[in-house]
Amino acid sequence: MSSVFITGIGIVSALGIGVRAQREKLVAGISGLKSAHFLNSIHKTEFPFGEVPYTTVELFSTLSDRGELQQSRLQALGALALEECLSSCSTPSGFIRQGLINATTVGGMTDIEDRYFELIQPGILDGDTDWASGLDCATGTEHLARRFGLTDFMTTISTACSSSANALQYGARLLQQGHLDRVVCGGVDSLTRFTVNGFNSLKNLDKELCKPFDVNRNGLNLGEGAAYLVLETEKGLQLSGNHPLAILSGYSNFNEAFHPTAPSPEGVGAFEAMKRAIEKSGLEPAAISYINAHGTATLNNDESEGRAIRRLFGDSIPPFSSTKEYTGHTLAAAGAIEAVFSVLSLHHQEIYPGLNFTTPIPGIELVPAKEYQQTTLNHILSNSFGFGGNNASLLFSKYD
Amino acid sequence: MISPLYIRSARAISAQESFASNDLSKEIRSITGNRFVYIEPNYQQYFTIMQLRRMSRLTRIGLVTAIECLKDAGISQPEAILTGTGKGSLHDTEKFMHAIREFQEGTLNPSPFIQSTYNSLNGLIGLHHQVNSYNTTYVHSGFSLEHAMLDAALLFGDNTIGNALIGAFEEMTDEHYIIKEKLGFWKNGAVSGEGCFFFYAEKDKNGSALAIEDIKLWFEPEENQIRQGLEELLSSHQIDWNDIDVFISGRNNDKRYDHYYNLVADKLPSSTHHIHFKHLSGEFDTAAGFGIWAAARMAEMKRIFPSLLLKEGSRDNIKHILFYNQYYGKQHVVYLMKTTA
Known part of the structure; x- marks a missing residue:
């Protein structure tokens, strides 16, 4: 299979707009988690959130050209990440086949939920109802594709918290089998009352800052954001002249068929996803320099992921940490956001410190990286695990 | 391909x-x-x-x-x-x-x-x-x-x-x-x-009756793009319009979109059977699945379901099936299918 090169990245998260804003906070160990301002929920100050610190209007005003985008927080976040992503690399000259593989868990729910009950009243037919189309996951993707000239080929994936990790995998396959020359992959989710109450009903939200891999972890913090990566083949590089930031060298999707919302305690799915991603790259586990863990800080996830890491790497566990303490769990965007962080780590040869950790989980005894450090990094594994037993792992390698 | x-x-x-x-x-x-x-x-x-x-x-x-x-x-x-x-x-x-x-x-x-x-x-x-x-x-x-x-x-x-x-x-x-x-x-x-x-x-034939040989996807295409895309599809499989024995279309009775299907129907010989299916399933995002199911079952049973016939052709032997569906002018999909018997 031909190599898949990453040539562009763009991102928005609670850490701010753009790659530079993210890295400044990551290097300094500054979290973006705090009470929400813009989320319309009675829970907005009860839990910490990784809310992007701007109103939707402010987000749109940051865009160079809004085009025909709908008045949507989802689309504003997506457009900001895509704008940076596409301007960070050059577009090949001549005819190329390109596409957009997007991911989201609830589409434009944020933009709809406040007006939903008005929308379902049979009698009232007001003039402009176009905004109602935002409930459909395809709508956001299509508006973004039109705005950025990516309408030749597009789709949207929704596999809960592994959605955008799967978007990257599908994009890689489309490139490797010659269906596309260049593909933009990623995901976006905005904070919604729907999802906040969903995770709250599952008792999965921590009222304090989340504590991945800590014995006293008590749930996750939800976040929002978007991230996109440009993937190109060797042929694409020749046409674009882009210099790769990293290589997507392995990937895997594995469903463990254990429980609708909880992972198996021994982490079968996490183990297989990581193992298969490494196998696909032709590497051995010993070659992995760092793991960007899923690390949501729920009781179940960190235990099963921790056990899987133990089992796969034995006594020589590479440095690992979760970046959920910075951004919150951004659901469908998480895989792509952490892919961007992995690319940054490889590019700058640095590990970002895990936060809020004090005591390891007994029996697993894993201690995440707690200090910022510069070190040699060749291969980074990034995990995204979701509802329904959906596990995905991506492997990023340094480009020399 | x-x-x-x-x-x-x-x-x-x-x-x-x-x-x-x-x-x-x-x-x-x-x-x-x-x-x-x-x-x-x-x-x-x-x-x-x-x-x-x-x-x-x-x-x-x-x-x-x-x-x-x-x-x-x-x-x-x-x-x-x-x-x-x-x-x-x-x-x-x-x-x-x-x-x-x-x-x-x-x-x-x-x-x-x-x-x-x-x-x-x-x-x-x-x-x-x-x-x-x-x-x-x-x-x-x-x-x-x-x-x-x-x-x-x-x-x-x-x-x-x-x-x-x-x-x-x-x-x-x-x-x-x-x-x-x-x-x-x-x-x-x-x-x-x-x-x-x-x-x-x-992946292998193993006694299946129908193969999906190719899939094409276009978003909000111009008519020319559809025409050209279909020509390329057929020629890449070394067949032409005359080889299509059955045409399955996603007509949904919304006259605004009939021209897309007519564009294909006009290319086909009179011997080709024309089939539709949304008059029995209704319209929805994944209604194409009903048409693909019908194609698979008809291939297996070696007969055309009469309730699906829009225009009866004269072909007895069904080999190539062309399927075209579009959803409110946005997503256009084409499947090229072939019976394997």
């Missing part, structure tokens, strides 16, 4: 009696109001009452369709599960939105939230059959099923898997019907529908 998907079995739950007999031999059911509603099977043989209670309207039919599809193929554990849905379990999404409002974000039952997740059916199928595998869900309106198909073909192409369960599922609700009405979906003749379709496909 894709690695062909050899369809070994196909199942459909639709507004017609398509499930038990797995054909369209029963009397055709006409529509009530402006909505085709799918016929639910008898769940007793599949689930206990407790299991049934935990599942929603859409996940029930989804799981039952998948179970029977795999049973027909004699397979208990496929190597991948790929699905497409435009809206997922709308009942659950709505139920959770109502609960949030009614209980003012208080203590809520998490079940509707969990089942509203688009990939929850995939997880259930995996759980039911204990399938540890590749598992994904595409949620892009009129492209949803097609990306599940295309992804399966890619996974065949790089030898990740040798077989896959591929499906689509959709439901309509009273509330969503109103929303779509306000968005203008029903005002020009199209009728609302719903259904669930599963296909078991293999």
